[in-house]
Amino acid sequence: MSSFALFPVAAQEEQALTPPDAELAPIAYLFDVTSGQILFEREADRRFMPASITKVMTTFLAFEWMEEGKILPQQSFTIRPEIWKKWNNVGSTMFLPHDARVSVDDLVHGVTTVSANDGAAALADGAAGSVEEWVAAMNAKAAEIGMRDSHFGTPNGWMDDGHTFVTARDLTTLATQMLRRHPTKYRHYVGHTEFTYNNITQPNHDPISGVVPGADGIKTGFTNQAGYGFLGSAERNGRRLVMVVAASPRARDRNRAARDLIEWGFSAFDQQRLFAPDVPVAFAEVQGGASSDVALVSPHGIFVDIPAGGHRDVKLTVHYDGPLRAPIRKGEKVARLVVSIDGMSDYTIPLAARDEVPEAGFGRRILNGMLGWIS
Known part of the structure; x- marks a missing residue:
């Protein structure tokens, strides 16, 4: 998280x-x-x-x-x-x-x-x-x-x-x-x-x-x-x-x-765009994949509505059951973004994998193992 x-x-x-x-x-x-x-x-x-x-x-x-x-x-x-x-x-x-x-x-x-x-x-x-x-x-x-x-x-x-x-x-x-x-x-x-x-x-x-x-x-x-x-x-x-x-x-x-x-x-609300469609919001750790992480995106972008004329703090929290396990399909919903705005109800936006992450080949699995041992 x-x-x-x-x-x-x-x-x-x-x-x-x-x-x-x-x-x-x-x-x-x-x-x-x-x-x-x-x-x-x-x-x-x-x-x-x-x-x-x-x-x-x-x-x-x-x-x-x-x-x-x-x-x-x-x-x-x-x-x-x-x-x-x-x-x-x-x-x-x-x-x-x-x-x-x-x-x-x-x-x-x-x-x-x-x-x-x-x-x-x-x-x-x-x-x-x-x-x-x-x-x-x-x-x-x-x-x-x-x-x-x-x-x-x-x-x-x-x-x-x-x-x-x-x-x-x-x-x-x-x-x-x-x-x-x-x-x-x-x-x-x-x-x-x-x-x-x-x-x-x-x-x-x-x-x-x-x-x-x-x-x-x-x-x-x-x-x-x-x-x-x-x-x-x-x-x-x-x-x-x-x-x-x-x-x-x-x-x-x-x-x-x-x-x-x-x-x-x-x-009554002013809207702001925080992330354009398919722009990475965060990265999730991937286990057993050809890549060690995957970008998380919203296909529709991330927007927030703030009451007009106010000062409101906006907090974004990414949740996923991680590390994610490969293979991961492009566009697969793998995480959720919780948007918290001061004085308003939280709401959740699904996040998808921007790219496909296939299972790691033999050489990549060895490298992943070594990196995991080092860390």
């Missing part, structure tokens, strides 16, 4: 670390994807019904399957009669005809932009062979990316007696993975102000896109049981924030809370 401290970051006048209108959203969470920091949280691990925010997992799974070649944007599905009968004009819809043959691209746009319940069900059934198989894949993917306290019972979030539930922390994990793994697909499908299908144009009810500078999604949700919620994101000057507000009693409360929270996140 090693550690080192950085100089305090100074500014003029420190702001309060509580966003305005916080009471309008009983559940609230603000996360800086760029730095990995939690900027604000309230009831972050409280389970709640996400309603149509469920469709973000359907969208993410569609992105994953596109990437794997399981489905293609230009591919078309014929809507089965039982799917059409169950979801025709149920809640938000893209008005799929009973005999529609519709592309994956249109279905995903319908899901992300107009919250199409029929589109989500048609996508699930067409891609996986049944809605049940798709939902099982949703839950498997949620577990894979670390959504530890969420479960999905439908592809669209329609009321299902509480079988579908999430937490704000888990939704932020989902959004972060979507943004990092699929930035091109995210830009193509998320954040549009309207969508036209079958000559019917409908607006997106996203409360921040087109209103908050840099905002580009992601998804609203509402049922009488769930109240009003929103999973949103915005980017300014290379800095990406993700936020959740949920359980608001009125749409205007949710919308105001969402806008105020994301604006506060950009204004």
